[in-house]
Amino acid sequence: MTKHFIGTKIVLALAMTRLAYNDYRGWALPADENGADDGYLVEYTDGGAPNHPNHAGYISWSPKAQFDAGYVSVGEVGHLPPHQQRVIAEREQLADRIQKLEAFLHTDLYASLPDDEQQLLKMQADAMVLYLGIINTRTSKFA
Template identity: 85%
Template sequence: MNSTTTPEAPEMTKHYIGTKIVMALAMTRLAYNEYRGWDLPADENGADEGYLVEYTDGGAPNHPSHAGYISWSPKAQFDAGYVAVGDIGHLPPHQQRVVAELEQLSDRVTKLEAFLATPLYASLPDDEQQLLKMQADAMVLYMGILNTRAAKFR
């Protein structure tokens, strides 16, 4: 391969779902690069909205002002992958996980309930519709249990 040839992207064959609790601060791509002391690459848009993301549950710190590993994430990708859980840093890790699980479940229940009102749902076979309704009911019950647990330490 010479310097003008673009390498082929590797084939992605595995799928993953994230479960980390992170801290994030809204920050443009340019502001993040300036914060890191880097020049913005010529082919990147400094006005891109996004977040400085700090991972506090693993990874060596890579900036002297942070206890965890930091990176920048575009807003659309961050918003699609994370649900806000509020200020939970004062809670021990096992309680943080309960609050995070509750917020994720609440988000999923809201999305499932919205789906149940769509034409696509109405077009599904009756047995699949019934299973989705049962799933929603079970999720709401589970959410009630998590709410009761979280209320004890919030």
């Protein structure tokens, strides 16, 4: 059976069309690809071997829709130590999850759930907001 995965990496990204990325790499655009496609040059800085002389990590190109669906911006955190960067990333991911859960709480699907499941989801949202408050207090102390 095929396994499913969820991403947890912190990456660097620069908005770049498919053609601009291919030009940057010194590659010809394949005839079956649209150079005007919006996307990102994505740099993985978690230990992958560099594949371009101007980057410390492995780079690739990602279409905008797929990138936007898979990543949440954590802002400019490069000046912070790695453990603080992770806390900020955790805060942004949690805020995104809270927003999505709160939107779900106003749907017909939520209303169709058994009362006990609705109550558990509300309790989950409350716990997540409390957790976010703790993380916000921690990150307010970062330089």
